[in-house]
Amino acid sequence: MYTKEGxxxxxxxxxxxxxxxxxxxxxxxxxxxxxxxxxxxxxxPYQSIELxxxxxxxxxxxxxxxxxxxxxxxxTNLHVSIMVPNEQISAIASNQTQAxxxxxxxxxxxxxxxxxxxxxxxxxxFSSNDLKLWLDLVxxxxxxxxxxxxxxxxxxxxxxxxxxDVLESTFPPSSGKFRSDIPIQVILSxxxxxxxxxxxxxxxxxxxxxxSDNPTNISLDSALLKDGNVTYVDTESGLNYxxxxxxxxxxxxxxxxxxxxxxxxxxxxxTGWPHAGDIDQTGANAYNAETYIRNLKPGxxxxxxxxxxxxxxxxxxxxxxxxxxxxxxxxxxxxxxxNNKPYKGKIWCVVASDANLAAxxxxxxxxxxxxxxxxDELAPGKGCYEPVSVVDHASYAFSSYWAKFRSDGASCxxxxxxxxxxxxxxxxxxxxxxxxxNLKMVQWILLLES
Numbered sequence: 536m537y538t539k540e541g542x543x544x545x546x547x548x549x550x551x552x553x554x555x556x557x558x559x560x561x562x563x564x565x566x567x568x569x570x571x572x573x574x575x576x577x578x579x580p581y582q583s584i585e586l587x588x589x590x591x592x593x594x595x596x597x598x599x600x601x602x603x604x605x606x607x608x609x610x611t612n613l614h615v616s617i618m619v620p621n622e623q624i625s626a627i628a629s630n631q632t633q634a635x636x637x638x639x640x641x642x643x644x645x646x647x648x649x650x651x652x653x654x655x656x657x658x659x660x661f662s663s664n665d666l667k668l669w670l671d672l673v674x675x676x677x678x679x680x681x682x683x684x685x686x687x688x689x690x691x692x693x694x695x696x697x698x699x700d701v702l703e704s705t706f707p708p709s710s711g712k713f714r715s716d717i718p719i720q721v722i723l724s725x726x727x728x729x730x731x732x733x734x735x736x737x738x739x740x741x742x743x744x745x746x747s748d749n750p751t752n753i754s755l756d757s758a759l760l761k762d763g764n765v766t767y768v769d770t771e772s773g774l775n776y777x778x779x780x781x782x783x784x785x786x787x788x789x790x791x792x793x794x795x796x797x798x799x800x801x802x803x804x805x806t807g808w809p810h811a812g813d814i815d816q817t818g819a820n821a822y823n824a825e826t827y828i829r830n831l832k833p834g835x836x837x838x839x840x841x842x843x844x845x846x847x848x849x850x851x852x853x854x855x856x857x858x859x860x861x862x863x864x865x866x867x868x869x870x871x872x873x874n875n876k877p878y879k880g881k882i883w884c885v886v887a888s889d890a891n892l893a894a895x896x897x898x899x900x901x902x903x904x905x906x907x908x909x910x911d912e913l914a915p916g917k918g919c920y921e922p923v924s925v926v927d928h929a930s931y932a933f934s935s936y937w938a939k940f941r942s943d944g945a946s947c948x949x950x951x952x953x954x955x956x957x958x959x960x961x962x963x964x965x966x967x968x969x970x971x972x973n974l975k976m977v978q979w980i981l982l983l984e985s
Contacts, residue, residue, distance in 0.1 A: 568596075597618060605649050621663075624660070624672060629671070639682075656693060661714070676693050680728075696739055708788075726794055761830060807828070808823050884934045887952055929952070
């Protein structure tokens with residue numbers, strides 16, 4: 536919330552994450568859900584749509600234009616966002632006929648009985664290094680819009696969701712500017728399109744990542760949107776901020792303003808807080824997730840644990856999606872989990888007990904190909920060569936890889952083959968441990984509070 540008179544920008548916000556998470560629109564006061572279908576043992580599309588309607592949400596965002604899901608949404612009151620996958624952008628950009636076919640198959644087949652309201656072209660494309668994709672983005676958006684207009688469809692807006700990494704600078708908010716490696720003509724053509732069609736600048740904004748990267752200098756209360764005594768004053772703009780999300784959104788606004796586009800509205804296409812995480816992922820717990828979502832509703836507006844529901848459809852924490860419950864109603868707040876400060880003990884990265892043995896060898900090869908001496912000790916005659924087994928070698932490789940590349944963003948996951956543990960594997964692991972464990976086969980990370 537700003538404490539200076541007047542807000543800089545009206546924000547039409549979607550809050551969306553993993554299996555189901557959600558969105559909020561100022562203009563319609565509707566809360567919505569992001570429906571991602573990547574995962575194991577997920578509810579069927581029919582069950583998922585039933586859950587959405589029972590939760591009384593107003594919007595649902597899809598990461599594709601799945602025919603079964605769009606048919607199931609027909610006749611409901613849910614407003615729907617569909618997406619053009621990144622891999623289809625270039626074809627649509629190069630050929631209006633391709634755009635017409637896409638609109639015919641994915642929009643007109645279901646519209647208007649399915650209340651499609653947004654076509655999102657691509658997903659976070661500036662987070663990749665594909666220059667051709669960058670250059671093809673706006674032409675594809677224009678072709679989709681031309682096709683919609685040609686069919687006299689005027690209430691579906693076209694946009695593209697971008698990550699916060701589209702900005703080169705975000706703090707202080709007034710310093711916000713777009714990345715210099717993105718060609719200026721690409722950004723300008725995008726802004727002109729959004730401004731000319733009265734669409735939205737869709738942004739994926741996660742305060743969790745900003746806070747977890749710098750918990751010493753960023754207040755947890757600010758990241759959780761707890762308006763209170765913690766404030767930040769941007770001395771350049773004179774604006775006072777009491778939460779981190781407002782700062783992030785204004786950095787986007789300032790970046791647009793510097794290019795002369797003050798009137799493009801911002802829409803939050805994804806946000807949320809993880810309800811669980813690994814041992815070293817500070818602050819990822821259900822209490823914080825619920826607090827964030829509750830505090831998000833009155834405002835203007837870690838990869839496997841962002842949803843509101845478990846795979847069985849039961850809520851991970853209680854949250855009112857009608858937007859009518861008071862924000863300070865903490866009757867159902869999940870019990871706090873004490874992981875809001877970095878874990879200071881030893882952590883090992885080991886092969887998971889239920890790991891698919893057939894998948895271990897490719898994962899082992901991947902870890903060893905990264906170089907930097909990751910698997911030198913696994914060579915014949917070296918200290919960790921014996922015993923010669925995929926499990927033993929993978930355990931060493933996973934740990935060595937994580938220790939060497941963790942500061943560059945590497946994780947202890949390996950598609951579910953590895954897990955973190957605070958139990959010394961040389962003393963308690965159920966699988967045989969190679970003798971080189973004492974030679975740091977399983978390397979540990981001592982997490983120190985920065």
